[in-house]
Amino acid sequence: MKKNVIYLVFFFLLLGCVSSRPEKDVAIHDLQYDLSRYIKDYYCIYLKYPTVNELCDFCWDIVNSANEYRFRTYCEYQNEERLNINGTGAEYLLSFLKENHDNILFQKEGQILVILWQSKLLQTVHLNYCDLINESYNRWNFFSFFDSLGNYKRIDNDEEDFIAMRKKVKQKYQSVDNGQGEILKPYLIRYDRISKYAFLCPQGSEIASKPYLKDFEILLDSFLLKKKMQMIQFVSFIPPFDSEHKDF
Incomplete structure (x- = not known):
């Protein structure tokens, strides 16, 4: 009986590990998609890759402009009731860049932007405005x-x-x-x-x-x-x- 209980507990632990993996994969996929999307938007305007700070400022401008620039700081924006804020799609990436600034690094290598997360390769972006x-x-x-x-x-x-x-x-x-x-x-x-x-x-x-x-x-x-x-x-x-x- 005791052995059956142990097996049952182990089964639910294993099930929990398996079910949490797709959520993690989805989160990484969403982050990679947002990085590609807004880096491309920035690149098409300025014709160069952004730094982490420049991309953060770019996303903040998108978010704040949608709210008629009524927030003087990001902290003021964070403290606002969500129902009073106009969404843009850039909020997730903005929040991530603000909270993880020291863990993410952009490195330009020719026409390729290499993105590192905690010193490990997260993704690469290759853009050429002539193409x-x-x-x-x-x-x-x-x-x-x-x-x-x-x-x-x-x-x-x-x-x-x-x-x-x-x-x-x-x-x-x-x-x-x-x-x-x-x-x-x-x-x-x-x-x-x-x-x-x-x-x-x-x-x-x-x-x-x-x-x-x-x-x-x-x-x-x-x-x-x-x-x-x-x-x-x-x-x-x-x-x-x-x-x-x-x-x-």
């Missing part, structure tokens, strides 16, 4: 405003003013050459009100003299001034246009 802009579902991740202090603001794909402005220039130059037989490539562009155009990918200035860029420059200056922004980053296709192509 990402060739994937249509990634392009809008690069569309951002920057103010004179370098603070960013995303441009959503429902930004009517920006879409209308691009369409206006596109229609003017689309009739010049429909680009038949030519495969168009996307360009990653930054436009600053002072330093003007910077072509980040593909690099080079061979397109800088395109007439439509001069017209677009005038519109961009007015657009940025109206938005009280210093710089805009976006992906664009360079004319001549394919008559069936919708992006510019």
